[in-house]
Amino acid sequence: MFEFKKTTHHLKRRMLIRVVVAGVFAALCFGGLGARLWYLQVVRYEGLAARADQNRIAxxxxxxxxxxxxxxxxxxxxxxxxxxxxxxxxxxxxxxxxxxxxxxxxxxxxxxxxxxxxxxxxxxxxxxxxxxxxxxxxxxxxxxxxxxxxxxxxxxxxxxxxxxxxxxxxxxxxxxxxxxxxxxxxxxxxxxxxxxxxxxxxxxxxxxxxxxxxxxxxxxxxxxxxxxxxxxxxxxxxxxxxxxxxSDLVLSLDIGLQKVAEQEFAGRRGALVAIEPSTGDVLAFVSAPSFDPNLFIDGIDVENWRKLNESPDHPLINRPLYGTYPIGSTYKPFVGLAALEMGKRSATERIPDPGFFELGGQRFRNAGSVAYGPTDMHRAIVVSSDTYFYSLGPDIGVNALHDFSQQFGFGQITGIDLDGERRGVLPSTEWKRQAYKKPDQQRWYAGETVSVAVGQGYNAFTLLQLAQATSVLANGGVYMKPHLVSLVENSQAGTLTPTVTEPSHVIPLKPENLEVIRNAMADVMRKGTARRAFAGAPYQAAGKTGTAQVYSLRGAKYKASEIDERLRDHALFMAYAPMENPKIALALIVENSGWGATVAAPVARRVFDYWLAPERQTAGHRPGEAVVAGRAPDSGSVQ
Missing domain, CATH: 3.90.1310.10 (Penicillin-binding protein 2a (Domain 2))
Known part of the structure; x- marks a missing residue:
């Protein structure tokens, strides 16, 4: 009996020990779990909550x-x-x-x-x-x-x-x-x-x-x-x-005028820029041939890219902005104005024009070797006497001509709101020293000034620069920065913000000198090289034709039929109208097409006829008027 009780007591004790150990173990487990929960929910709450939100919230x-x-x-x-x-x-x-x-x-x-x-x-x-x-x-x-x-x-x-x-x-x-x-x-x-x-x-x-x-x-x-x-x-x-x-953008461009100008370049290579002189608004900006921008939206396919990229006509090049050309006789009004402003020659002074100008034993000839006889500045511009302007070159000097011309935008970045604009070349003795490495190449020769004075030689300007210079001339020397975006329309705030409101600078020109150049340019249209193209025009325009060599003939006679088509002369024209109150100024080039008078001037005539038509002037809108009145409200965003 005693042994039985002793055994029972021993079993109870062992059971109690087991229960205590199990309880302690359970307590430790729950304590560890509680500590872990406290650590995760209190100590690590902010970090883990953020991670949970990241997993839960996109x-x-x-x-x-x-x-x-x-x-x-x-x-x-x-x-x-x-x-x-x-x-x-x-x-x-x-x-x-x-x-x-x-x-x-x-x-x-x-x-x-x-x-x-x-x-x-x-x-x-x-x-x-x-x-x-x-x-x-x-x-x-x-x-x-x-x-x-x-x-x-x-x-x-x-x-x-x-x-x-x-x-x-x-x-x-x-x-x-x-x-x-x-x-x-x-x-x-x-x-x-x-x-x-x-x-x-x-x-x-x-x-x-x-x-x-x-x-x-x-x-x-x-x-x-x-x-x-x-x-x-x-x-x-x-x-x-x-x-x-x-924000929506209101361009200064008129798409009707743009299409009229583009139609004139159908099948041709070239460029045209038209500007409103008083504002700097670009009214038309043509680069021919063109391309369809819709092809690029989701990535252009290989076949279309090859056609555009390998075309000998280079449709992807922005010609008015990137192409640089000698501008030929369209430079003469600016050279003449420089001579008048510097007092190098009076408007009435006549010089003999035997059909050539001779300097240092070298003869520089008129186009077609035509002799115009005694010629003053007015007549020289009207008939486009190269001899007269050849003689002005050494009188003015290349550096003085450079300083005068750059005020009009030649050889300068105009700052138009497009990417890729080129500066071109407005030559000077300093430019040549920097452009060439060898000392004998850096030297400036008198004969080079002769070529520069008629828009040839080292001159290389963009069509935008020529159009801008023409606009400044039409505006009496007031330089309005050329621009394509006229107004920025913020649909949220309901505001219209103009982009250009003040002149960049004003060239101090004497009114009597301007009058000489303008009258001569008007006679170019009335009885000079552009008379046929502008016969019967209901407005008086003022302009200048030009023909620029693509390569030097070295004294040989020019015969277009015997020269590769892409080596033929460029046809140029610059003009503004009406003469007394200019509403449009333009410059254009038709590449490798011959004479400016017969090819380029008719293009300008059709552009002017459209823009200056009485019915269009009456019905025309100022930039932004139609937009403010007729634009639909913002339709929201795609979700």
């Missing part, structure tokens, strides 16, 4: 609507429309890319070009960057894919704003185009601290107004916080900051 950027571009009368030149697109983010695709495209092809049509462009972009983009597969999906295709989207992780259907240029090739070199954001674009945006504003955007201005006014046109990106499931499916919107659409 931050979705909302691209803004790009600003539209209209002409001075409200005609839309660049606009946006909604478009459904399919894009693929490679990092989220779990199967072979070829297989997924084949499966998608059973739901929506994928062309060979869609596939080729996708794989081309795939090799150039990061794994987490969405890559466009197909655009312009219709509502049926979009809804059909949406119903089967769960089968295609990493493939997204979205709506976007798409750029469109309704006028096609017209004014393409002015508008430029948008294109897919490249690595170089991203580097530039990051360097300038603007990359955050391009989250969710896949296009950016590449050329023309689209590029130079990119920041204004782009707007400000919005953002939306969306609660998502573990699989990434959206549940609800938590917060939203709406995007701010880009």
């Amino acid at each position: 931050v979705v950027p909302i691209p803004p609507r790009r600003g539209e571009i209209v002409d001075r009368n409200g005609v839309v030149l660049a606009r946006n429309y909604r478009d459904y697109t399919l894009s693929i983010t490679p990092a989220y695709v779990k199967q072979d890319m070829e297989d997924i495209l084949n499966e998608l092809g059973q739901l929506v049509y994928l062309s060979a070009n869609d596939r080729r462009r996708f794989f081309q972009n795939l090799n150039q983009s990061g794994r987490y960057a969405p890559i466009l597969l197909r655009n312009n999906l219709n509502d049926t295709e979009a809804s059909w894919f949406a119903a089967h989207a769960y089968k295609f992780p990493g493939v997204d259907l979205s709506a976007r704003w798409v750029r469109e240029y309704p006028e096609g090739e017209s004014a393409a070199h002015v508008l430029g185009y948008v294109g897919r954001i490249s690595e170089a674009d991203l580097e530039t945006l990051e360097r300038e601290g603007r990359s955050g504003n391009y989250r969710g955007s896949n296009i950016i201005g590449k050329k023309g107004i689209e590029k130079t006014w990119e920041e204004t046109l782009h707007g400000r990106t919005g953002v939306e916080e969306v609660e998502v499931t573990a699989t990434g499916r959206p549940v609800r919107t938590l917060s939203r900051i709406d995007p701010v659409p880009g």
Whole structure:
């Protein structure tokens, strides 16, 4: 009996020890769990809560609507429309890319070009960057894919704003185009601290107004916080900051005038710039041949790119801005004005013109070796006497001519709101020292001044510079900066902001000297080299024809029929009208086409006839009037 009790007591004690040990172990476990919970929920709360929100909340950027571009009368030149697109983010695709495209092809049509462009972009983009597969999906295709989207992780259907240029090739070199954001674009945006504003955007201005006014046109990106499931499916919107659409731009350009001028260049190569002298508004800006900017919006295909890039006519080159030319006799009014302003020659002084000018044993001949006899400045401009202006060159001197001409914009960056403007060459002794390395090449020779005085030699100006100089001359020496964007329209604030309101500078010209040059230029139209082109005009214009050599004849006689077409002379013309109250000034060049009087002047006549027509002047609008009165309110952003 005693032994039984002893055994029972021993078992109870062992059980008690076990219970205590188990209790202590359980207490330690719960204590550790509690400590861990306290650590996670109190000590690590802020960090873990943020991480949980990141897993639960997706931050979705909302691209803004790009600003539209209209002409001075409200005609839309660049606009946006909604478009459904399919894009693929490679990092989220779990199967072979070829297989997924084949499966998608059973739901929506994928062309060979869609596939080729996708794989081309795939090799150039990061794994987490969405890559466009197909655009312009219709509502049926979009809804059909949406119903089967769960089968295609990493493939997204979205709506976007798409750029469109309704006028096609017209004014393409002015508008430029948008294109897919490249690595170089991203580097530039990051360097300038603007990359955050391009989250969710896949296009950016590449050329023309689209590029130079990119920041204004782009707007400000919005953002939306969306609660998502573990699989990434959206549940609800938590917060939203709406995007701010880009500002609209009102151009000084008149698309009607632009098309009239472009039609005159059909089948030709050349350029034309027309400016309103009193404001600096660019009314027409032609570069021929042109191209269709719509081809570049989603990436130009190989065939079209080859046609444009390999064309001997170089349609992608902005000729008024980038092409530099000797401007021939169109330079003579400025040389004559320089001589008058410097007192190097009076307007009434006559010099003999035997058909040539001789200097240092070298003869510089008139075109066709025509002799004009005793010639004063008025007659020299009217008949375009080279001999008269040959003789002015050494009298004025190349450096003095350089300093005078640069005030009109020759050889200078005008600052027009387009990218890629070239400075050209306005020669001087200092320019030549810097342009050449060898001492014998750096020396300036007197005969070089003779050539410069008739717009040849080292002279190389853009058509924009010649048009701007003509505009300044028409405006009495008041230099208004040439510009294409006349007004910036902020649809959010309802404001219109002009871009140029004051002169850049004023050239101090004597009125009597201006009168001499203007009267001579008017007689060019009445009885000089442009008389046939302007016969019967209901307005009085003033201008000057010009013909510029493409290469030196070295004394040989010029015969166009015996010379390769692309080596023939350029035809030039500069003019303004009406003479007493100039409303338009222009300069134009028709490449390799011969005489300015027979080829270029008729183009100017048709441009002037359109712009100065009484019915158009009566019905014309000032920039922005039609826009303010007739523009629709902002339609919001695509989500």
